[in-house]
Amino acid sequence: MAPPASTLNAPVPAAVDTASPTRTRGTALVLTGILLVALNLRIAITSLGALLEEVRTGLQLSGAMAGVVTTMPTIAFAAFGALAPWLVRRFSPGRVVVAAMVALVAGEVVRVATGSTVVFIATSALALAGIAVANILLPLLVRQHFPNRTGLVTGAYTVSLTAGASVAAASAVPIADAFGSWRAGLGAWSVLALIAVLPWLPAVLRRTSAHATAPRLVGRVRPARTRVGWAMAIYFGTQALSGYATMGWLAQLFRDSGYRPQAAGLLLAGVTAVGIPVALVMPALAMRLRSLRPLVLALSAMMIASYVGLALAPHDGAVAWVVLLSIGQGAFPLALVTIGLRARTPEGTVALSAFTQCLGYLIAALGPLVVGTLYEITGGWNLPIGFLIAAALVQVVAGLAVARPRFVED
Incomplete structure (x- = not known):
């Protein structure tokens, strides 16, 4: 009989005394x-x-x-x-x-x-x-x-x-x-x-x-010396790059496509609104699946589809692209829960969390900067969106490496 799906991704939990009122x-x-x-x-x-x-x-x-x-x-x-x-x-x-x-x-x-x-x-x-x-x-x-x-x-x-x-x-x-x-x-x-x-x-x-x-x-664990540490950092960084670029420039993209400022702001707010239920469901779903690969591929595919849509029909399909982007950005809660899934010990968890987020946020800082620079140079959105698609493809590769059931301590 196959083991429960969650056991393939999760480390062995500590015993918890649920009977004690204290x-x-x-x-x-x-x-x-x-x-x-x-x-x-x-x-x-x-x-x-x-x-x-x-x-x-x-x-x-x-x-x-x-x-x-x-x-x-x-x-x-x-x-x-x-x-x-x-x-x-x-x-x-x-x-x-x-x-x-x-x-x-x-x-x-x-x-x-x-x-x-x-x-x-x-x-x-x-x-x-x-x-x-x-x-x-x-x-x-x-x-x-x-x-x-x-x-x-x-x-x-x-x-x-x-x-x-x-x-x-x-x-x-x-x-x-x-x-x-x-x-x-x-x-x-x-x-x-x-x-x-x-x-x-x-x-x-x-x-x-x-x-x-x-x-x-x-103890001391050094994620920088492990493949899973680097894969986690790149996955976290590339998804955060997309998030920060979206917060900084998506409203401007919609304004350039013909929306009024108020409507463009509402569309940006919609990314957060749709993302709330996704953020609540995504980590629990990750714990139940036998493999994280389907989630990694599905989320990245939705993000890339959103970018393609924003390049081809930013005005007419705006709501659909916002929904797809919101679901794609479910990679953020997925990355957070995966930090715990790729460490066996508390020492490993905090070390992997630190390495993942420190390096990841450095990568993320490039998002608004590069998108803004490309937009200023070209005066359009095709090249900035092409950059975001390239980042999403890197995210796919790193995510598939993270999906392998291995631990930073190993």
Whole structure:
């Protein structure tokens, strides 16, 4: 008789005592903590994007400095995320999460209180450092505390992350208008980051914890010396490249095809809206399948079909291309859950997560830059879309390598 499909992709889970009321309460607290942390992982970025013009005016930022501010997230994710394995070898993951959220709160608060460009950029970097470390830790926390529900919890926190980004982008300007200052539109979100600290405090304040804070990691795994590490990083990076390029340029493409600005913005928002149920279902589906290859191929095919459609009929088929692109970008939650599937141990999970996301976000930073440059040079969208199709083909090759059931420790 064939083994269950999930066993071919997943490492052997740790035993979980579901009968204990104390453990049940602790597990619920950890789940709440994970979802609240995820909710904060893009808010500091999308709220700033929505208010960038007001911030530029208020702080008298030059065009070059504004460019630095908009490029900082992917660079910070790569640079500061590399610290996560070092931190969890010295402190428990729960304490590192608390420190990351405190850094986010401090960065969000101080950057809206300053009139200095240098301090604004430095404190934005502090906030991004907290986000970067939390990015790396979430797959580890899910694997440790929910070994039998990794797909479901990964989908839930991906939805939380997406919802936070969307709400902040939509609400930052109204909040700023209501209080008469862009500082309120940015600073208000620090309250949500502070709330995300609370579920982790009981574990952090105790010397030991059986369920809410995992033990410190002492081993060292080097994904950069493995094929699966590089395949994961390239897969994550190429799908993120598409995501960032879409966020930066899709609305402009629709405007160039004849849509009004409001309609183009709604079509861009549709990518996120359709993507929410995809993000919830994709990780659980990955855990059930015998092989990840059908998912890798299907998602990439839909993404490439969307790009071809955007090149040939961007106006008439806009809704269809948005739906296809949204489904194709389900590669993001698939990549997140696969990090846990390609490591046998907590040490391997955090090392693979750090390497995948650090290198991946460096690759992703090329997306908006290259697409924008090609658009400026050619004045059209065929060459930029050709670049995105080429990136999607690289994604296919890396994804098929990731789909092989092997582990970073091996």
